[in-house]
Amino acid sequence: MRALLAFFTVLPVAAPGSSLEDAARRAYLLPLVGLLTGLPGAALLLLAFAVPSGVAATLALGAVLLAAGLHHTDGVMDVGDALMVRGSPGRRREVLKDARTGAGAAGALFVVYGPPLAALAAFAEASPVGAAAALLAGEVAARSAMLLLLVFGRPAAEGSSSAYFVRALKEERRRTAALILALALPPLVALSLGPAALLIALTTLAATVLFALALASRAFGGISGDVVGATGELARAVLLVSLSACQLVS
Numbered sequence: 001m002r003a004l005l006a007f008f009t010v011l012p013v014a015a016p017g018s019s020l021e022d023a024a025r026r027a028y029l030l031p032l033v034g035l036l037t038g039l040p041g042a043a044l045l046l047l048a049f050a051v052p053s054g055v056a057a058t059l060a061l062g063a064v065l066l067a068a069g070l071h072h073t074d075g076v077m078d079v080g081d082a083l084m085v086r087g088s089p090g091r092r093r094e095v096l097k098d099a100r101t102g103a104g105a106a107g108a109l110f111v112v113y114g115p116p117l118a119a120l121a122a123f124a125e126a127s128p129v130g131a132a133a134a135l136l137a138g139e140v141a142a143r144s145a146m147l148l149l150l151v152f153g154r155p156a157a158e159g160s161s162s163a164y165f166v167r168a169l170k171e172e173r174r175r176t177a178a179l180i181l182a183l184a185l186p187p188l189v190a191l192s193l194g195p196a197a198l199l200i201a202l203t204t205l206a207a208t209v210l211f212a213l214a215l216a217s218r219a220f221g222g223i224s225g226d227v228v229g230a231t232g233e234l235a236r237a238v239l240l241v242s243l244s245a246c247q248l249v250s
Contacts, residue, residue, distance in 0.1 A: 001026055001029055001032075003019070003022035003023040003025075003026060004023045004026040004027065004029055004030070004033060005033060005036070006023070007020065007023035008023070008030070008033050008068065008071070008143075009033065009036070009037055009067055009068055009069065010066070010067065010068070010069040011036065011037075011067065020161065020164050021164055021168070023164075023165075024164040024165045024167070024168035024169075025168050025174070027147065027150060027165045027168055027169055027174070027178065028147070028169065028174045028175075028177040028178035028181060029181070030143040030144070030146060030147040030178075030181075030182075031140050031143050031144045031147065031181045031182055031185040031186070032143075032181070032185075033143050034136075034139040034140035034141070034142055034143035034144070034185075035136065035139070035140060035185075035189075036067075037064055037067040037068055037139050037143075038064055038135055038136040038138070038139030038140065039136070040063040040064065040067055041059075041060035041061065041062075041063040041064040041067075041132075041135050041136075041139070042060070042132035042133070042135050042136045043132070044056060044059045044060040044063050045057065045060045045120075045124055045128050045131045045132040045135060046128050046129070046132060047059070047128075048124035048125070048128035048131065049128050053121050053122075053124035053125035053128075053131075054121045054124075056121075056124050056128070056131075057117055057120040057121035057123075057124050057131070058117065058121075060120065060124075060131075060132075060135055061113070061116070061117055061120060061135075064135065064139055071229060072142075072229035072230065072232055072233050073109075073233065074226070074229070075225065075226040075227070075228070075229030075230040075233070076105075076108050076109060076112050076113075076229070076230045076233050076234075077105035077108060077109060078095075078096045078097075078098075078105070078226040078230075079096070079108060079226050079227060079230040080104040080105045080106075080107055080108025080109070080230075081095055081096075081098070081102050081104040081105045081108075082095040082096045082104070082219070082220070082226075083104060083108075083219060084102065084103065084104035084107075085104075089156065089218075089219060089220050089221035090221070092219055092220055093156055093157065093220055093221070093224070096220070096224060096226050108230075111237075112230075112233050112234055112237050113233075113237070115237060115240075115241050116138070116236060116237040116240040116241055118244075119240045119241045119243070119244035119245075120134070120135060120240055120244075122244050122247075123240075123243070123244055123247065126247065130193060130247075133189070133190075133192045133193055134190075134193060134239075134240060134243050134244075135240070136189055137186060137189040137190040137192075137193070137197070137201060137239060137243070138235075138236040138239050138240045139236065140185050140186045140189050141186040141190075141201060141204070141205050141235045141236060141239045142232035142233060142235050142236040143232060144181070144182035144183070144185060144186050144205060144235070145182075145205055145208050145209050145212070145231050145232050145234075145235035146228050146229065146231060146232040146235075147178050147181070147182045148178075148179075148182050148183075148205070148209045149209060149212055149213065149216075149223055149227070149228050149231050150162060150165045150166055150169055150178075150223070150228060151169050151175060151178050151179065151182075152209070152213060153166065153213055153216065153222065153223035153227075153228075154166070154217075154222045154223065155222050155223060155224070156216070156220045156221045156222030156223060156224050156227075157222070157224070160223075160224045160225060161224075161225040162223050162224055162225050162227075162228055165228075166223075182205075183202070183205075186201040186202070186205055186239075187199075187201040187202050189201075190239075190243070193243060196246055197243055197246065200239070200242050200243055200246055201239060204235070204238045204239045204242050205235060205239070207238070208231065208234055208235040208238050209231070209235070212227065212230075212231040212234065
């Protein structure tokens, strides 16, 4: 677990001598990482009792992104730029590795972070505690989506960092544990918001993963570390917006 936390977060966890392979062997625990990265943001949302809800929501979303070291945010930007390229999957994979950013990156940031931030602010205004629960569910869903992509996806290139995780998750016990945690934990965390939230968590998770698998195969020839990270960020966004819409209807 320490190797996994050291690889996926900036939390002060000592993991001397740990490698990418060590993290890959514990990848089935990724949804639990979401609980840890979500806690700082959930705590900050309780500030909505004392400060404007938009401020609390912005601080909270910033906290969860920083807890992950902004690695997945970088994935969102890289994928956004690559999707704007007309060409072969190989050409798009080259753009994924390009350190420069373009309009696609800016557009992706707006789409992936703007709507969930607004949803979180609306949640915080209605109920800071409910907003904290929603963000926690969103973080768990983000890591679960990443895990499911690694379970069912095929690496676009053998040298991709995702290849280590895909190989490790082919082992039957790890694969089974991954599926149980990824499919059970998000709805369980969301259940604190009501029975409808449980169904929303499951359906948005499945829809996001299926969409990402199809898009990755067509655009890149498979998954990569950037694609996996961007999928997690998208899963959080879709869940938060859906939960907010459900709250409005009810």
